Amino acid sequence: MTPDQVVDLFSRLAADDPAPETELQSVNTYTLLVAVVLSAQATDAGVNKATRDLFADVRTPAQMVALGEDGLKRHIRTIGLFNTKAKNVIALSQALIDEHGGEVPADRDALERLPGVGRKTANVVMNVAFGAETFAVDTHIFRVCNRTGLAPGKTPAKVEAGLEAVVPGPFRLHAHHWLILHGRYVCKARRPDCWRCSIADLCRFEPKTPAPALKTA
Missing domain, CATH: 1.10.1670.10 (Helix-hairpin-Helix base-excision DNA repair enzymes (C-terminal))
Structure with missing residues (x-):
């Protein structure tokens, strides 16, 4: 062209x-990150349905770690690859606590170092949450x-x-x-x-x- x-x-x-706007539903930057991770090889509508109750109670990395992998699986079992995604979400939540004070970093490279976060996910978060032109x-x-x-x-x-x-x-x-x-x-x-x-x-x-x-x- x-x-x-x-x-x-x-x-x-x-x-x-x-x-x-993104069609993924979230309540803050952390839940946006989780939703985007869960959306890989899944529809936004399916993710929204699975996370509606989850995000009513779990809105921070600490709350997600406390929920645990098995607890998270119960919420997201209708989403494809939910076992792997649950493991990654718990791991990335712990990494946010350990390395970023529980906050989602406004840095694409730092996001890509989180478990389960690839370039596409990092680009979505940078664009939607932080207004980056990605x-x-x-x-x-x-x-x-x-x-x-x-x-x-x-x-x-x-x-x-x-x-x-x-x-x-x-x-x-x-x-x-x-x-x-x-x-x-x-x-x-x-x-x-x-x-x-x-x-x-x-x-x-x-x-x-x-x-x-x-x-x-």
Whole structure:
């Protein structure tokens, strides 16, 4: 895409949703971190359902450690990979207590050193909690960037680097949320809704998906 096309793309997404937000529910920065860790290979809706009762009582690393791994599993057993995730959440909670005074660090490298926290998770927390201009490349962003030609790449790291290079200043804070939501609700994996896509004419994906045929009586 040309620089003008990139500006046009984000201008349209911004017009559709001026203030996009994460769909993961949390009550503070710590619970946001936990929710993002739990969301790997799971839907936001599924995580929200599992954490609704959890976050009513557990809002700090100390409370999570006190709950324990088995107690956490009882809350999140409906989420994929819950055994591994429970182990990581307890371990990262202890690490926050031991190394950061129980606070979530506003530093991507420090976040990535926590158990179960990869670059995507760290980028989400940095963006949502601390207002950093980061690009958390999940499956939705990866798909949208490759289909449209915005920032094509064979790996999430390549796509992230591409976004870093092409997204202009006014759009950097919200860019990853616009792309995630677009991929989740319009540029779907199996059958994108090209017929109702606001950026279809800028997108190199072919063939475009036509509107569903109207049913006749």
